Amino acid sequence: MMPFYFLPKASRLPVTLSLAASLSVLALSRPAAAQSAAAPGQFALKVSGYGNASGAATGSQPDAGGGGLGEAEVELTPQYRTASGTVLAIRGVANVQGVTSDPNSAYRASIPEVSLFAIGDFGRIEIGERAGFPQSLVGFTPSEIAFTTPGFGPESGARLDPNGGLPTSFLPRGLASRINSLTYLGYAARFYNDASPKIIYLTPRTRSGFYGAISYTPSTVRPTGFTLADGNSVRSGDLEGAISPPRSHDVVQAALVWNHRTEALDLSIGGTYSHANIDASIIPNSQRRSSDSISGGLSATIRDTWSLGISATYDGLSRSPDPISGVRPATRPFGVVASADYVGGPWTVGGYYQHATADSQTLVPAKDSVDIGEFGVSYLLDRNHDLLGQGFHTDVKLFASVYLYRFASDATDTDRIRQSGQVFLTGARFSFY
Structure with a gap:
């Protein structure tokens, strides 16, 4: 992460800060009207972006930080196509996040991803700071392989899918960090969203439908996690927060898809x-x-109407201590997610269930587990997809969801914690490419 400013505010900062940033993005993007690919021997500039705004109320957690969260992002991809058809490109992403809650607010701007890539008959080669795999692998995922992404939420930024971080942004920091450290289990393999410098190779798709990818990261140099809704004034609550993940070296990720x-x-x-x-x-x-993490899944879309998915993650191959503080065996991390969506015209209705368990990343490890059920609906306002004109495809989506969670932590037979509650969330998204 390369932040270029971070400014806390003592007064209330509207979530519309991020929406205003997205409007600025649109103004900047209009001159780059042509979104078609570069012709052989020519340069082209592709512009895409989004603006998300959401608000939430929480239940069963008196110290939870309900409020609002906004985010805007623009991606610029100047590219050159050679006479042989190979595309050489630079990809840069700029992001601004705004958060509002009592008593403080803050905003942050950053450049989360920068990379160089080439696409041709050989596949795709990419070098730079970005998440594990290009989004072209499966579905409309935010640069990872995922088989259980709900279709009713934002497709990028803080999201409603498992490990997406949007609902937990409105929970106390301690509880949110413990849940977030679990929810990759069942969704994807560990390190899928780490944006440290890496090299990625994506194979071409074979006639039989197979393709794969491999990436290598020398060292993880940026923390993973999501902006919490209370900014600098987030309440930690009565639960100890998870320690930031330690640095890892020689990270290898591999994928195979049919x-x-x-x-x-x-x-x-x-x-x-x-x-x-x-x-x-x-x-x-x-x-x-x-760390050795393996994840697999299946997704099926039937007649462009029903989307079903199931996936699981197992980290039990990782080398762990035999006992935890001499009291009990180490927990073998495991998670599973199942999802279903129905699309009817502009409406999407769906949800998912997730169960995950692992030892907590705390000073005194405990066996943590979480059960999550989320149900949501979205409505696509922009049926013509042409709000900007000049070659841009646009979407405007309204969404709402209820996020139900039950968290359990067992340090010993007598030291147990149980917390459960709900997050009610509504929002809007504008995107273009």
């Missing part, structure tokens, strides 16, 4: 694997020195 398409069915089956050597010196009582 896709089959007919007029009635779009079927994808795939798996991902990640390995890393972990520097666990900053976490007391931890003996973990390596």
Whole structure:
């Protein structure tokens, strides 16, 4: 992450800050009207972006930080196409996040991803700071392989899908960090969203529908996580927060996907694997020195109406200490997610269920587990997809969801914590490309 400013405010800052930023993005993008690919021997500039705004109310957590969250992002991709058809490009992303809650507010601007890539008959090669895999692998995912992404929420930024971080942004920081550290389980392999410098290779798709990817990261140099809704004034609550993940070295991620398409069915089956050597010196009582995470799933879209998905993640191959503080065996991290969506005209209705369990990343490890159910609906306002004109495709979406969670933490037979509640969330999204 390369932040170029961060300014806390003592007074209330409207979420419309991010929406105003998105309008500025649109003004800047209009001269770059042509969104068609570059012709052989010519340069072209592709522009895309989005603006998200959401508000939430929470239940069963008296110290939860309900409020509003806004985010805007623009992606610029200047590219050159050679006479042979190979595309050479630079990709840069600028992001601004705004948060409002009592008593303080803040905003932050950053450049979260910068990379160089080439696309041709050989596939795609990319070098730079970005998440694990290009979004072209499966669905409309934010640069990872995922088979259970709900269709009713934002497609990028803080999201409503598992490990998306939007509902937990309105929970106390301690509880939110413990839930967020679990929810990649069942959704994707570990390190899928780490945006440290890396090299990525994506193969071409074979005639039979197979394609794959591999990436290598020398060292994770940026923390993962999401903006919390209360900014600098986030209440930690009565639960100890998770320690930031330690630095990892020699991170390798690999993926293999099979896709089959007919007029009635779009079927994808795939798996991902990640390995890393972990520097666990900053976490007391931890003996973990390596991480091996495997995830797999299946998604099916039937007649462009029903979308069904199921996926699981298992981190039990990772090398862990035999006992935890001499009391109990280490928990083998595991998670599963199942989702279903129905699309009817401009409406999308759906939801997912997730269960995940692992040892907490705290000074005294405990066995954490979470059960999550989320149900949501969205309505696509922009049926013509032409609000900007000049070659841009636009979408305007309204969405709402209810997020139900039940968190449990067991340090010993007598030291147990149980917390549950709801997050009611509404929002709007504008996107263009």
